Amino acid sequence: MKYLSRKHEKLVESLRKLPGIGRKTALRLAFYLLKESKDEVFELAQAIREAKEGVKFCSICGNITEEDICEVCNDSSRDRTTLCVVEEPMDLYSLEKADFYKGVYHVLGGALSPLDGIGPEHLRIDKLIERVKKGEIQEVIVATNPDTEGEATALYISKILKPCNVRITRIATGIPMGSNIDYADGITLSKSFKSRGEM
Amino acid sequence: MYIEEIVLENFRNYNEKNLTFDKAGSFLCGMNGCGKTNLLESIYILVYGKSFKTINPEELVMHSKEFFRIKGFFNGTHKKKIEFRFSHGKKKILINDVEITNMKELIGNVALILLSLNDINLITGEPAMRRRFLDSLLSLLFPDYLSDLLDYRRVLRQRNKVLYLRKIGRRDDISGIDGWTDELVQIGSRIIKRRLSIMKDLNECASFYYTLFSPQKDRLSVEYALSFQLNESIKEGFYESINKRREEELEKGMTLTGPHRDELSITINELPIRKYASEGEQRTCAISLKIAQASFLKSKRNDSPILLIDEAVAELDKVRTEKVLNSVTTIGQCFVATTNCEMLNTMTTLKTIDI
Ligand SMILES: Nc1ncnc2c1ncn2[C@@H]1O[C@H](COP(=O)(O)OP(=O)(O)O)[C@@H](O)[C@H]1O
Ligand SMILES: [Mg+2]
Ligand SMILES: [Zn+2]
Numbered sequence: 001m002k003y004l005s006r007k008h009e010k011l012v013e014s015l016r017k018l019p020g021i022g023r024k025t026a027l028r029l030a031f032y033l034l035k036e037s038k039d040e041v042f043e044l045a046q047a048i049r050e051a052k053e054g055v056k057f058c059s060i061c062g063n064i065t066e067e068d069i070c071e072v073c074n075d076s077s078r079d080r081t082t083l084c085v086v087e088e089p090m091d092l093y094s095l096e097k098a099d100f101y102k103g104v105y106h107v108l109g110g111a112l113s114p115l116d117g118i119g120p121e122h123l124r125i126d127k128l129i130e131r132v133k134k135g136e137i138q139e140v141i142v143a144t145n146p147d148t149e150g151e152a153t154a155l156y157i158s159k160i161l162k163p164c165n166v167r168i169t170r171i172a173t174g175i176p177m178g179s180n181i182d183y184a185d186g187i188t189l190s191k192s193f194k195s196r197g198e199m
Numbered sequence: 200m201y202i203e204e205i206v207l208e209n210f211r212n213y214n215e216k217n218l219t220f221d222k223a224g225s226f227l228c229g230m231n232g233c234g235k236t237n238l239l240e241s242i243y244i245l246v247y248g249k250s251f252k253t254i255n256p257e258e259l260v261m262h263s264k265e266f267f268r269i270k271g272f273f274n275g276t277h278k279k280k281i282e283f284r285f286s287h288g289k290k291k292i293l294i295n296d297v298e299i300t301n302m303k304e305l306i307g308n309v310a311l312i313l314l315s316l317n318d319i320n321l322i323t324g325e326p327a328m329r330r331r332f333l334d335s336l337l338s339l340l341f342p343d344y345l346s347d348l349l350d351y352r353r354v355l356r357q358r359n360k361v362l363y364l365r366k367i368g369r370r371d372d373i374s375g376i377d378g379w380t381d382e383l384v385q386i387g388s389r390i391i392k393r394r395l396s397i398m399k400d401l402n403e404c405a406s407f408y409y410t411l412f413s414p415q416k417d418r419l420s421v422e423y424a425l426s427f428q429l430n431e432s433i434k435e436g437f438y439e440s441i442n443k444r445r446e447e448e449l450e451k452g453m454t455l456t457g458p459h460r461d462e463l464s465i466t467i468n469e470l471p472i473r474k475y476a477s478e479g480e481q482r483t484c485a486i487s488l489k490i491a492q493a494s495f496l497k498s499k500r501n502d503s504p505i506l507l508i509d510e511a512v513a514e515l516d517k518v519r520t521e522k523v524l525n526s527v528t529t530i531g532q533c534f535v536a537t538t539n540c541e542m543l544n545t546m547t548t549l550k551t552i553d554i
Binding site for chain 2: 121155159
């Protein structure tokens with residue numbers, strides 16, 4: 001017997017492809033799904049399908065949106081001279097929830113990590129240069145995570161934006177070292193923005 | 200800090216063992232194979248969360264048992280109970296009955312130095328041995344040094360990966376490397392600065408002990424040897440060297456400059472010890488370095504370290520042995536393991552425990 005069931009094995013393999021999920025967890029999740037009621041599971045499947053079909057990435061900043069352009073980019077009251085660079089949409093969401101930042105964003109979609117096969121070409125860095133070159137932006141605040149990968153990404157960005165003649169700042173690490181932006185609370189976040197420094 | 204009591208369960212050859220110790224330490228006597236090193240190992244594990252003999256905790260479980268447990272009661276600047284459990288492939292460390300989630304919570308609670316016959320590798324071994332000597336000392340002195348060190352290793356691996364992929368032709372550029380270079384230089388310079396900051400005191404301390412132990416009053420000198428030329432600042436020198444050696448880096452597929460390539464240069468009467476010194480001199484030097492490390496820790500941490508001395512003096516003559524024992528017992532709690540009880544017994548006032 002190679003496996004219990006071909007269909008079961010296929011589900012396990014699909015789950016395993018998700019980030020942070022190894023074979024053991026995949027097996028547990030698959031078992032859970034098979035045990036659950038049909039309604040519950042189909043609802044999950046439906047939610048995944050609808051999200052995948054209905055949610056896109058904002059063509060300007062890379063944020064998650066159901067339209068072509070996200071809510072932030074569409075909001076005419078936002079300050080378009082200040083651009084905050086974050087790794088993931090979740091980081092943008094944390095900042096929005098903290099409700100102190102009035103500028104616009106640029107979502108990279110990750111951080112440099114050669115060990116995971118991620119180089120500059122996998123991040124939305126060309127798009128960032130393009131936006132900055134248009135000239136409206138005066139300050140770029142780099143708010144990548146304060147870990148080794150986020151730091152290298154910040155340093156790389158500051159280097160390639162140098163010729164563009166904009167002010168480049170890095171948020172201060174009031175954020176506990178090693179923890180991520182999307183876990184930080186609003187007060188910590190707003191403090192780390194206020195005490196940001198030139199790069 | 201010092202250890203007052205240890206409780207062993209299924210650890211190596213100890214089925215159940217409960218021992219109490221003097222503040223000054225103990226003299227551990229017994230024939231070969233009776234479990235002296237095992238006892239020292241158990242104390243070491245409580246302090247560092249790992250053994251000095253193996254990376255596989257399964258080996259530490261008494262044959263045909265399922266688990267082992269070590270409990271230690273420490274006292275000194277404050278009281279602390281540390282427990283290490285291992286069962287079913289999982290280890291668990293508790294400080295004052297609370298499980299820790301990160302090894303950083305354990306390291307630094309107690310300062311401990313192990314002296315053994317292997318210490319000669321500090322002199323004759325690879326440069327990595329000497330870097331580790333410095334790093335372990337600095338990690339016990341400055342908690343942020345350890346996190347810089349871990350970050351540095353990570354950044355180094357990332358940067359090396361970029362160079363390596365280019366070398367084997369999996370990529371045809373090294374874009375993104377500037378970010379890694381900047382971070383490497385930033386963290387690396389902090390590490391070098393910290394290492395340099397203790398060199399003067401460490402050198403004085405080590406050469407004091409060496410002269411004390413050596414009958415001819417030879418002069419030992421320990422200096423930091425950078426892998427690059429110092430420029431206006433550490434940072435600038437580091438940058439300059441890394442830029443200059445880019446071609447070579449691409450050829451080899453790795454980072455060739457930085458604290459991971461630095462070294463300690465050790466000389467006796469200005470001659471490199473690796474090449475010219477006798478084995479006895481090399482052993483004496485290794486012991487001087489280790490004792491200097493302990494004495495340095497004591498003065499900078501305002502806390503006495505624990506010294507585990509596993510036959511380390513076995514190869515020394517009587518005069519040196521006596522001087523070494525006199526020195527270590529003034530620094531902190533000492534555990535001296537030996538098969539040569541008659542000779543050593545006359546030299547110290549430590550209470551003897553027969554194992
Ligand atoms: N996991 C284990 N279970 C039982 N006995 C062990 C285990 N590991 C080592 N030993 C025993 O411990 C003894 C070695 O003890 P050790 O502390 O090295 O002796 P010494 O007093 O010479 O330093 C050996 O007899 C060995 O068989
Ligand atoms: Mg032994
Ligand atoms: Zn947008």
